[in-house]
Amino acid sequence: MSxxxxxxxxxxxxxxxxxxxxxxxxxxxxxxxxxxAGFRAIVPDLPGFGRSSxxxxxxxxxxxxxxxxxxxxxxGVRKAVFCGLSMGGYVLMRLLALRPSFFKALVxxxxxxxxxxxxxxxxxxGTADRVLENGSGILVGSMLPALVxxxxxxxxxxxxxxxxxxxxxxxxxxVASALRGMSERPDSTxxxxxxxxxxxxxxxxxxxxTGSDALDLLRSAxxxxxxxxxxxxxxxxxxxxxxxxxxxxxxxxxSHTDH
Ligand code: MLT
Numbered sequence: 001m002s003x004x005x006x007x008x009x010x011x012x013x014x015x016x017x018x019x020x021x022x023x024x025x026x027x028x029x030x031x032x033x034x035x036x037a038g039f040r041a042i043v044p045d046l047p048g049f050g051r052s053s054x055x056x057x058x059x060x061x062x063x064x065x066x067x068x069x070x071x072x073x074x075x076g077v078r079k080a081v082f083c084g085l086s087m088g089g090y091v092l093m094r095l096l097a098l099r100p101s102f103f104k105a106l107v108x109x110x111x112x113x114x115x116x117x118x119x120x121x122x123x124x125x126g127t128a129d130r131v132l133e134n135g136s137g138i139l140v141g142s143m144l145p146a147l148v149x150x151x152x153x154x155x156x157x158x159x160x161x162x163x164x165x166x167x168x169x170x171x172x173x174x175v176a177s178a179l180r181g182m183s184e185r186p187d188s189t190x191x192x193x194x195x196x197x198x199x200x201x202x203x204x205x206x207x208x209x210t211g212s213d214a215l216d217l218l219r220s221a222x223x224x225x226x227x228x229x230x231x232x233x234x235x236x237x238x239x240x241x242x243x244x245x246x247x248x249x250x251x252x253x254x255s256h257t258d259h
Contacts, residue, residue: 003044003071004051009035012104012257013080015072016043017088019110019236020182021139021175022166023050026085030238033246039253042080044071046091048174055174059181061087065094072102081253083107085238086210087178093188096195103195105256107249109202110235112214113188113221124183128176136175137168149206149234159239192221199225200252202245204233226252 006024008031016027024043031041046064048055056063068091072080081104084092089111096103116124130138144163145153152159199222203215219225228248233240 002074003047003067005045005071005075006031006041006043007075008032008041008043009039011038011040012253013040013042013077014253015068015077015080015082016041017068017082017084017091018043018046018049019085020087020178021049021136021143021170022163023052023170025050025166026236026239029242030083030246030249033242033250034253037250037254039257042072042075042077044068046087046178048177049170055177057177057180058184059174059177061090061094061181061185062098063181064091065098068095069099069102078102079104081105081107081256083109083249084111085109086111086235087182090182090185090188093192094185096197097188097191100195100197103197105198105200105252107200107202107252108218109245110204110207110210110214110237111218112210113192113217114214115185115187116183121183124179128179131172131175131179135168136170136172139175140164140167143167146208147235148240149204149232151232152234152236152240156240163236163239189217189221192218193223195222197222198256200248201225201227202230202237202248203227204230204235204237204240206233207235207237209235 034041045052230237238245
């Protein structure tokens with residue numbers, strides 16, 4: 001089953017994969033900057049999120065990667081630059097293992113190649129049960145404040161409201177299924193070391209979900225990876241500091257495509 005995608009502009013394709021528990025709308029501002037720079041942005045909603053349906057009880061990262069591959073095949077995309085934030089990055093690491101020929105270059109934002117600890121797995125399963133019982137809205141209070149920087153909480157109420165709306169709109173079954181899927185994801189460190197794909201790493205300097213340990217793992221796994229740190233951004237760096245994020249992303253895209 002193909003995923004619902006939003007497409008913007010024309011030019012070299014850049015595929016943007018969203019974080020948890022959001023959907024493709026988190027990339028709206030980024031996609032606009034890509035169109036202005038002459039790229040075609042392709043933004044899927046991952047299984048069950050946004051306008052996509054079809055999540056099983058457990059949406060493993062590999063399952064999601066296969067769905068993305070099928071969707072791109074159906075859209076006639078043979079090669080692209082892929083950019084994923086957090087869960088989007090987990091999915092991209094599985095897609096890279098499955099279909100390396102897709103990748104012109106890779107952008108990993110606020111994500112980690114590490115698998116979950118046992119404690120994290122247990123906590124995700126508990127959260128999945130609570131979401132199924134009480135709705136996705138419980139994540140607005142329990143999760144959202146940890147995902148953004150202190151200055152975003154203080155100064156950007158419209159973004160906080162928008163994020164809360166997007167989280168509440170996600171079907172509980174999709175959220176629970178992704179939580180279970182993330183809990184089962186394998187370690188991707190070795191695969192990244194072998195992949196040899198040109199990579200940019202973008203991290204918010206106040207990201208407490210995937211912080212400097214995650215960045216260090218990625219840096220040592222991917223030889224020659226470029227790194228851009230976004231000041232005063234937490235985990236959702238592209239949403240919190242869109243201009244700084246785009247200033248990190250666009251030059252990398254320009255220099256890694258026949259633009
Ligand atoms: C995300 O932003 O996609 C999540 O924080 C990922 C996670 O929970 O590991």
